[in-house]
Amino acid sequence: MINNPSNRSVTLHISACLFLFLFSFILSDYHQLIITRIMILSIFALGYNVLFGYAGLLSLGHALFFACGFYAAGLPIYHLGWEVPFAFLFAIAISAVVATLIGAIALRTHGVAFMIVTLMFSQVAYLTTLHFSDITGGDEGLVLPEHARSFEIIGVQFDLTSPQTRYYIALGLLSVSVLAVYRWVNGGLGREWVAVRENESRTRMLGYNTFLIKLKAMIISGTLSGGAGAAYALMFAYIGSTFASIQYSIDALLYTLLGGAGTVLGPILGSFIMFYLIDFFSEYTTAYLLATGVILILLMLFFPLGVLGTLKKKWFHWIP
Amino acid sequence: MDLGPFLLLASLEGLVQAAVLSLSALGLCLVFGVLRVVNVAHGEFYMLGAVIAWLVSNTLIGHPLSGFLLALLVAPLFVGVIAFLTDRMILHKINHSPEATIVVTIGMLYVIQQSVLIGFGPDARTIEPPFYFHINFPWFGYSGYKLSVILMAAVLLLMVWYVISRTRLGLVMRATQLDREMAQVLGIPVGWVFGLVFASGAMLAALGSILIAPIRQVHYLMGLDPLLMSFIVVIIGGLGSIRGALMAALLIGMSDGIISMFFSPTLAKMFSTLLVALVLIFKPEGLFGQRQS
Numbered sequence: 217m218i219n220n221p222s223n224r225s226v227t228l229h230i231s232a233c234l235f236l237f238l239f240s241f242i243l244s245d246y247h248q249l250i251i252t253r254i255m256i257l258s259i260f261a262l263g264y265n266v267l268f269g270y271a272g273l274l275s276l277g278h279a280l281f282f283a284c285g286f287y288a289a290g291l292p293i294y295h296l297g298w299e300v301p302f303a304f305l306f307a308i309a310i311s312a313v314v315a316t317l318i319g320a321i322a323l324r325t326h327g328v329a330f331m332i333v334t335l336m337f338s339q340v341a342y343l344t345t346l347h348f349s350d351i352t353g354g355d356e357g358l359v360l361p362e363h364a365r366s367f368e369i370i371g372v373q374f375d376l377t378s379p380q381t382r383y384y385i386a387l388g389l390l391s392v393s394v395l396a397v398y399r400w401v402n403g404g405l406g407r408e409w410v411a412v413r414e415n416e417s418r419t420r421m422l423g424y425n426t427f428l429i430k431l432k433a434m435i436i437s438g439t440l441s442g443g444a445g446a447a448y449a450l451m452f453a454y455i456g457s458t459f460a461s462i463q464y465s466i467d468a469l470l471y472t473l474l475g476g477a478g479t480v481l482g483p484i485l486g487s488f489i490m491f492y493l494i495d496f497f498s499e500y501t502t503a504y505l506l507a508t509g510v511i512l513i514l515l516m517l518f519f520p521l522g523v524l525g526t527l528k529k530k531w532f533h534w535i536p
Numbered sequence: 537m538d539l540g541p542f543l544l545l546a547s548l549e550g551l552v553q554a555a556v557l558s559l560s561a562l563g564l565c566l567v568f569g570v571l572r573v574v575n576v577a578h579g580e581f582y583m584l585g586a587v588i589a590w591l592v593s594n595t596l597i598g599h600p601l602s603g604f605l606l607a608l609l610v611a612p613l614f615v616g617v618i619a620f621l622t623d624r625m626i627l628h629k630i631n632h633s634p635e636a637t638i639v640v641t642i643g644m645l646y647v648i649q650q651s652v653l654i655g656f657g658p659d660a661r662t663i664e665p666p667f668y669f670h671i672n673f674p675w676f677g678y679s680g681y682k683l684s685v686i687l688m689a690a691v692l693l694l695m696v697w698y699v700i701s702r703t704r705l706g707l708v709m710r711a712t713q714l715d716r717e718m719a720q721v722l723g724i725p726v727g728w729v730f731g732l733v734f735a736s737g738a739m740l741a742a743l744g745s746i747l748i749a750p751i752r753q754v755h756y757l758m759g760l761d762p763l764l765m766s767f768i769v770v771i772i773g774g775l776g777s778i779r780g781a782l783m784a785a786l787l788i789g790m791s792d793g794i795i796s797m798f799f800s801p802t803l804a805k806m807f808s809t810l811l812v813a814l815v816l817i818f819k820p821e822g823l824f825g826q827r828q829s
Contacts, residue, residue, distance in 0.1 A: 274635050321813055324820050328574050328634055329775060332767045333816060339764055340809045347802045462760075466642055473639065506654075509646025516640045517629055 311442020554789025
């Protein structure tokens with residue numbers, strides 16, 4: 217069974233999730249907190265990768281979707297006193313709607329123009345959060361109230377102040393996202409995405425509606441990113457404009473490229489490597505963005521496929 | 537102040553904005569037209585121009601005018617050399633592939649920005665204007681330097697037009713833009729042309745920032761705004777169309793200046809971006825561009 221390529225890759229993905237679960241028993245508090253953050257941002261990168269790695273659309277504005285989920289979860293809790301699970305679902309729904317709208321407009325452009333348009337849309341979203349700072353808290357942000365620190369689903373109490381609980385929730389969300397993305401990219405939809413990525417005009421000639429295929433990628437990608445944003449806001453009980461800035465769009469791109477675009481686990485690997493690199497660098501210098509820049513340039517020059525992409529090409533062809 | 541004079545003041549501010557914007561957008565447009573790549577580090581070359589101008593005019597003792605003129609010479613040259621090296625050492629290696637170039641220039645953006653932060657510090661600095669005089673309108677006084685910015689930008693734009701349409705260098709550039717393989721076959725050193733065009737794009741951005749530096753402040757984060765504005769202009773004008781870019785720069789610069797005066801700068805930015813969305817919906821090839829197959 218283990219020799220069948222598709223079984224092998226399923227085993228790999230499940231064992232990656234299992235590994236993260238077992239890992240939680242030996243982690244110190246500090247690393248547990250960091251890995252919780254990494255896992256949430258991995259979901260963001262995972263969503264980004266659907267659009268960039270599979271459908272071949274390079275977006276420079278994914279912070280928009282992250283921030284969309286972020287604020288759609290945080291603001292109703294802060295201003296209207298909503299319950300956590302409800303706010304989470306609401307944020308995901310809003311993200312899907314926004315992704316559809318933005319996709320419908322931005323996908324009218326191709327190539328370079330698409331990158332610029334997404335970049336600008338996300339910049340407008342960022343400016344909007346700053347402009348309406350009496351609602352959003354602007355740069356200083358808002359701290360979510362006490363009642364949002366715990367919630368109850370079917371009688372089970374979840375305490376969001378406990379690092380342990382947060383770790384398992386993040387892991388659960390990540391596992392669900394990994395399996396969902398795995399299913400999509402290995403199904404018919406995934407093949408359509410790759411077809412559009414490799415040759416859009418040929419795909420269109422074969423009778424596919426490429427706009428619709430790309431729009432689906434955009435919606436799934438945006439919804440995953442929004443979900444990640446909502447989870448981030450709810451877990452750490454803070455919403456602020458920084459999370460809508462261009463920096464976060466670039467981070468998603470960086471994680472994906474580093475780990476390997478077009479592989480399911482690549483973005484997750486990429487975010488782990490980047491987080492610990494930054495952790496390592498910040499002991500020596502505050503300008504970790506300099507490291508970000510240098511790594512981006514070196515990656516494109518020498519490893520355009522990323523870590524997992526290079527491994528896949530050289531040895532493990534079965535990694536999806 | 538009445539509405540009329542206020543509108544005049546707002547238009548003057550808009551014109552200053554448009555003058556500088558057209559320089560930096562023209563740089564971006566030139567690079568896109570010939571190399572078919574987007575330079576995300578464009579805003580950082582803009583910032584670098586102003587920072588070097590500050591260094592030059594601050595180390596030189598004497599009349600601010602001499603420092604300013606020297607800066608106007610030294611800073612674009614320095615930025616041009618850096619851009620040229622970037623193109624030859626990095627972009628050339630990745631064959632100017634559009635996606636890879638965007639990622640690499642994002643990397644450059646961080647490298648330049650953070651290097652300036654380390655070397656220059658996080659504080660905003662001011663450059664002394666090269667001369668002071670006020671032109672007195674019946675309703676308000678207006679800085680003569682600002683008017684001269686409009687004039688200088690116009691002269692620079694004319695020079696660019698002359699080089700592109702009336703010299704051998706411009707001919708080579710246009711040939712490369714039309715068909716780079718054919719140009720190569722005819723013995724044009726396409727690699728060098730690419731490097732030169734990339735450098736001139738960066739130099740145009742640097743010139744724009746030096747002109748506006750005495751009015752605004754010099755800061756290591758000042759590059760982001762011109763970058764986004766140039767993007768907007770280049771898209772509205774139609775990617776790669778120089779005439780379109782200039783018209784769009786005038787339109788966006790003026791509207792930005794006027795809306796900023798009447799309402800708020802944030803609102804002006806939102807308006808420009810909304811305009812881009814509308815242009816893309818109804819005329820994806822830009823207002824003045826040709827439809828691409």
